[in-house]
Amino acid sequence: MLASLFLIGASMTTPQMSVQTASQTIVEDSSDGMARAVNRMTGGIISYARWPNHTADSARTMCVIGTPRLTNRLVPDVPGSGTVLVRRMGAAAVIGRTDCDILFLGRTTVADRRQLIAWVRGRPVLTMTDDDAQCISGAMFCLMERGTSLSFSVNLDAIARGPLRIDPRVLSIARNDGATP
Amino acid sequence: MTGQTPERIGARTTLQKLLSRFHFGITLFAVALSGLTILLAGVTALRGYADRNIELAAQLGAYGVEPALVFNDPQAAREGIEPLTRIPGIARLRVVDDRGQPLVQWTSPTADPAPHLSRFFFPHPFAVKVERNGSTIGAVEVWGDSSTLVDYVRLGLLAGLGCLLITALGTIFLARRFEYELVKPLNEIATVAHDVRLHRRFDKRVKGLGIAELDRLGGDINALLDELQGWQGHMESEKAVLAHRASHDALTTLPNRESFDQRLAQRIAAAAAQDDRFALMFIDADNFKAANDNFGHAAGDAVLVAMSQCIKDTLGHNDFAARIGGDEFIVIVDRLHAGTATDELARRIRDCVAQPVALPGGETYRASVSVGVAVYPDDGSDATALLTAADAAMYADKLSSRSRK
Numbered sequence: 001m002l003a004s005l006f007l008i009g010a011s012m013t014t015p016q017m018s019v020q021t022a023s024q025t026i027v028e029d030s031s032d033g034m035a036r037a038v039n040r041m042t043g044g045i046i047s048y049a050r051w052p053n054h055t056a057d058s059a060r061t062m063c064v065i066g067t068p069r070l071t072n073r074l075v076p077d078v079p080g081s082g083t084v085l086v087r088r089m090g091a092a093a094v095i096g097r098t099d100c101d102i103l104f105l106g107r108t109t110v111a112d113r114r115q116l117i118a119w120v121r122g123r124p125v126l127t128m129t130d131d132d133a134q135c136i137s138g139a140m141f142c143l144m145e146r147g148t149s150l151s152f153s154v155n156l157d158a159i160a161r162g163p164l165r166i167d168p169r170v171l172s173i174a175r176n177d178g179a180t181p
Numbered sequence: 182m183t184g185q186t187p188e189r190i191g192a193r194t195t196l197q198k199l200l201s202r203f204h205f206g207i208t209l210f211a212v213a214l215s216g217l218t219i220l221l222a223g224v225t226a227l228r229g230y231a232d233r234n235i236e237l238a239a240q241l242g243a244y245g246v247e248p249a250l251v252f253n254d255p256q257a258a259r260e261g262i263e264p265l266t267r268i269p270g271i272a273r274l275r276v277v278d279d280r281g282q283p284l285v286q287w288t289s290p291t292a293d294p295a296p297h298l299s300r301f302f303f304p305h306p307f308a309v310k311v312e313r314n315g316s317t318i319g320a321v322e323v324w325g326d327s328s329t330l331v332d333y334v335r336l337g338l339l340a341g342l343g344c345l346l347i348t349a350l351g352t353i354f355l356a357r358r359f360e361y362e363l364v365k366p367l368n369e370i371a372t373v374a375h376d377v378r379l380h381r382r383f384d385k386r387v388k389g390l391g392i393a394e395l396d397r398l399g400g401d402i403n404a405l406l407d408e409l410q411g412w413q414g415h416m417e418s419e420k421a422v423l424a425h426r427a428s429h430d431a432l433t434t435l436p437n438r439e440s441f442d443q444r445l446a447q448r449i450a451a452a453a454a455q456d457d458r459f460a461l462m463f464i465d466a467d468n469f470k471a472a473n474d475n476f477g478h479a480a481g482d483a484v485l486v487a488m489s490q491c492i493k494d495t496l497g498h499n500d501f502a503a504r505i506g507g508d509e510f511i512v513i514v515d516r517l518h519a520g521t522a523t524d525e526l527a528r529r530i531r532d533c534v535a536q537p538v539a540l541p542g543g544e545t546y547r548a549s550v551s552v553g554v555a556v557y558p559d560d561g562s563d564a565t566a567l568l569t570a571a572d573a574a575m576y577a578d579k580l581s582s583r584s585r586k
Binding site: 040041044047048078079080081082152167169170172173 | 244245247248249251252253254257260261312313314315316318
């Protein structure tokens with residue numbers, strides 16, 4: 001009942017209201033420039049997230065589902081101490097586990113995506129995707145390529161729904177698209 | 182002598198001016214010293230606050246630009262330092278990443294009022310490192326400017342000028358007060374001294390002045406005036422005694438020949454001016470030489486004293502009697518109304534002299550006198566003529582009295 005209400009609500013809300021985009025990192029003009037930029041951005045986002053069971057330098061596990069569009073060498077570059085273990089797996093495998101702190105949704109089926117987003121709700125899991133430029137699929141952070149630079153958007157509704165705490169400074173640097181009603 | 186005094190005051194400075202100058206100097210010094218101290222202390226304190234202000238601004242900036250540095254986002258960095266651009270006293274801002282490459286920088290659009298002062302006070306920018314999970318990801322650098330300090334110094338100088346103005350006014354007021362408190366009593370002393378010197382007012386005294394030193398001075402001046410007054414009085418009486426001695430006969434205390442000559446000259450002048458009349462009466466003792474020889478000089482003196490006493494008793498208030506020789510007396514008879522008046526006077530003198538005189542030897546002696554009268558202006562209009570006429574009249578009387586015997 002609640003889920004269906006949300007779905008209706010999500011489909012009714014305009015993306016501009018809940019999504020903030022941020023013009024981002026200038027991608028260096030080299031072969032692995034994009035990989036570095038993506039790793040830096042994902043690492044930065046991870047560093048601003050606070051898990052309820054947070055300890056100072058606990059390692060986080062990032063489960064990668066599908067094929068990332070921007071890079072295939074996804075190793076988040078977290079500033080300072082803090083490490084991220086990257087695992088690739090299928091959507092079904094994710095639901096069976098409990099150690100996924102971060103979900104990175106690459107190119108995947110719409111059904112898988114929906115299932116995973118529904119599964120994440122209420123769990124302390126950070127969701128990111130690079131396959132949703134509009135950032136309306138329900139992932140918290142959406143990475144996108146804009147010309148020579150990489151940027152990300154924030155889905156505030158998705159963040160507000162979860163127990164995960166995101167540093168407001170990350171939200172504030174993601175500017176509103178200017179389409180506020 | 183009096184004309185010299187104001188000139189002297191004009192040439193030298195007055196006590197009031199002197200005090201005023203001293204007051205102004207001391208107050209100026211005090212104001213300048215305290216003003217400078219306050220200004221320096223203020224600048225030091227303000228510099229401390231400015232440093233803290235810039236440091237806080239840098240820290241605020243570091244907090245704001247942290248995600249921008251994490252995501253290497255110049256636009257976000259610009260927004261992160263945006264609140265700092267509204268803080269006064271910041272000349273320049275710069276955000277650098279971990280490799281020292283500037284991500285964004287900002288320079289204040291308002292020109293620095295005193296670039297040298299800024300360089301002196303803020304030679305280095307404040308750099309605050311931005312850290313993320315224990316590693317440095319960049320830095321915020323803030324350069325201060327001296328605008329707040331310049332404002333403070335300007336305000337301080339203005340206040341100093343105001344203080345100086347108040348000082349000047351206060352000095353004038355204090356000098357006036359001093360004039361009242363100090364110069365007035367001094368003037369009082371000077372006035373007394375002046376009065377004493379110029380008008381010989383030795384009875385003047387300096388009153389109580391209410392200032393210990395001046396009262397002592399006044400007391401000393403008063404003591405000096407007491408002494409001066411004593412001397413003056415002594416001299417006056419001495420002079421009077423000497424003058425009396427010079428103009429009077431010691432034996433009979435009648436005026437002597439000199440004072441008679443003076444008096445006669447005055448009387449003639451007065452009579453000539455007022456068309457007045459007076460008589461000159463020459464009185465000479467008969468056979469006085471014989472009395473002197475028979476009874477001694479002491480007896481002669483006694484007779485002369487008795488004779489002078491008779492003349493004094495007989496005369497009116499305005500008449501003038503003098504002893505002009507050994508046994509010769511002369512009288513100026515005033516208010517001559519009729520010729521008989523002198524005869525009456527002569528008769529009364531003769532009667533008086535005819536009374537027996539007790540001599541020192543125990544004997545008694547009856548003297549007799551010859552009297553000659555001359556009237557001004559009938560018998561002469563100058564002293565010599567009058568005296569000659571009176572003398573002649575007296576001799577005539579002497580001869581006739583001898584023939585009577």
